[in-house]
Amino acid sequence: MSTTGYNESLLDHEAREADKPAARRRARRRPEPFTVASHIVVTLFGLFCLIPLWMIIAGSFTDETVLARQGYSLFPNPFSLAAYELLFSGQSLLNGYVASLFITLVGTILSVSSTASLAWVIARRLPWISRPLTVFAYVPMLFHGGLVPLYLxxxxxxxxxxxxxxxxxxxxLAPFLVFITVSFFRQLPEEILDAARIDGAGELRIFFQIVLPLSKPILAVLGLFYAVTYWNEWFMALLFVSDPDKYPLQLILQNLIANVTNATSLPGATAAQAAAPVYQLRFAMTVLTVGPILLAYPFAQRFFVKGITLGATKG
Amino acid sequence: MTRNFSRRHFLALSGAAGLGAALAGGMPQAFAAGLSGTSLTLLPSQAPSNWKAVLDKANAALLAEHGFTLDAQFINWSNYGQQSLLKFTAGASFDTALQALWLNMAQLQQSGSLADLTGELDKWPNLKAQIAPKLIEANSWNGKLWGIPQVNSAGRVQHFSIRQDLAEKHGFGEIWDFDTLERYFYTIKEKEDGVTPFGIGANSTWVLAVPTPTGMFNQQSWEDPTRMQYLFAGSGLRFLLAKDAATTGSSKPIPFWEDDGVVAALRKIRKYHEDGIINADPFNSDSATIQSQFQAGRIASIWSMTDGLASNQLVGLRKAVPTASLAQVVPFGKPLSEVKPVQTFQADNMVVVNANGGDVDRALALQDWLSVKQNHDLIEYGIEGTDWEAAGDDSLNQLSQYAFPGYALLWRSALERRSSFMTESEKAVFDWAQDYDNFATDTFASFIPDVSAVKQEAAQMNNVIIQHANPLFHGLADVDAQLDKLKSAADAAGLNMLQAEMEKQADAYLKARG
Incomplete structure (x- = not known):
């Protein structure tokens, strides 16, 4: 009995010993209550953000009569491409994409270059130069010349x-972004710049080969802000571009939605225009416009947060 | 140098000049006027689908006939007012644009941005033949003409477009009078689940109460459509002028809330709101949303105008309700042959000429050219055979998506064609609205109040109307309590000054017209 009892207790002990790491592993694996709660909250918040977006996408594929009768739903039923057909049957969306891409790419490159250059000169605190340039950048944040002078x-x-x-x-040039960039540049270690000077580097070489490579986060932030601004820009095009072949995408879609919205109540509209899918079209337009620029965020995300916080810590 | 200019040169020059003059005598008037270049016009909405082909064809004809070409800049409706104002203000180079009192026409006229067209029409026979003298008279401000009125009917009367299929389903025949219409509303509410009897958007709910000459729910105005409302700018406080002003010589303007018929209408609207007869969310519904709901079969009746457009709704409506039919209920309570409502005949839309960067002769030559049926059809309906085909003398079948904003450049009542899908009910109303003799001219027909003396008060009053009157027009507030708030806010905003100025100007108008 005793032997048997000893053997059993030994076996139990060994088993307990053998189980210890596994238990520890299990204990380590067992999620903290806070982690569980935070996951739930974040997931709910994610759904809170994603469901409306999904409903917009689903709505853009749902027949107008059902949308008007029953409101939004998670799945398009009955499925309809009427809004997209209308969007692609109007003015050439391809021309619009070309125009928007040109404006976004060229505009972003020019804006990032000029913002970084101006910010660097301001950040250097050069006598007789930096202060007037600061005022030059600051005044437009407070005052605007007005629409008519701009037009002229x-x-x-x-x-x-x-x-x-x-x-x-x-x-x-966005003055706010100039000052964010100035703050970032002023955090760069002066010793690195001094070392470059001792090695015989001139100001331009320091800027292009030392400062800019160290400033990728803020350049990414600038690029993202400017790209989104240029991609969404339609008002300047409305003011200054009258050739429909040169309209950017946003203006084409803005025109289309405004005209369909008004077509139902204005004389001169055809019956087909009067019967255009208003709700569905609004959703489809949202999908078409937010889609491309949404893709830019994942690429710039890591720089985006870092750049903002780095620039913000020192004034 | 003077020696070089010999008698021979002089004779040669004189001969050339004489030859030129002789040739000009046999040429169109525009060529004689030396027109050239491009007549740019600002238009709302967007370029029609086949616009380039149409424009090429039109320009070939215009160039051969008049020596200049046409071009158009389309600006979407949401931005048209601001953009056209900016271009006028900045002195941009263009000939014509759509303007109206509900846009910025008064402001532009006061700032000298519009060319004076008084007497100019006499030089252009085709144009003159298409614009009725009554229309010119009613659209002249203090005897001066600042734009070419664009209308497709003589009178404009707001009315109801109702689902006639639902009316017949519930035992209603043709609806004429207010009481039957009200019964129709309550029957729909009771028996048609999920259908709102009447829907209206947020933009212009004042039309439900204030007479122009009828308010849609203003029963008193149905029985006596003899008053129009007047106001200082495109929006704001609406005044009603004395009915007997023509005989007494005194306008005695009152704000709309002092009229019994309007107050009764406001009470009715409030009741309809509480009973669910009117859509519950008028503040959040634009007209496009209401039209969409109507076409989806969720609304049984909506606002319409006598512009031949109401039947357009049927195309979308029949997708959702294949058996749907429409009827027009004109708010007079009796057959159209028995009424003669007043009208000002002031056009909702005008083509104005840019005084600073435009060419008056070229602009009017274009208007004249567009007053010829063949040219009018080309621009308004597109290329025959491709974009449309004739259906009888005055109707058309559309073959493409071509849609030109004719009201902004070339509406001529006698030249307009009707859509082949126009309902019989609307045809009857539209036919009636074509004849000037079916209407009486309002005492103050061409009276355009000038806001300059009370600009500040008018702006303040505009805010008061938005804040305190719109809830009344929507039926969203208790009538008595809200009227008290409205009156007190209006007093603070300068009601007395506005009323006195309106009276002064209206009386002066009466005196001047004799």
Missing amino acids: LVTQVLSLSNSWFAVILPIL
């Missing part, structure tokens, strides 16, 4: 009517 400047002085640069130039 672009159309009559710069003669940029019907040019995509008329969309780019008026919003080339």
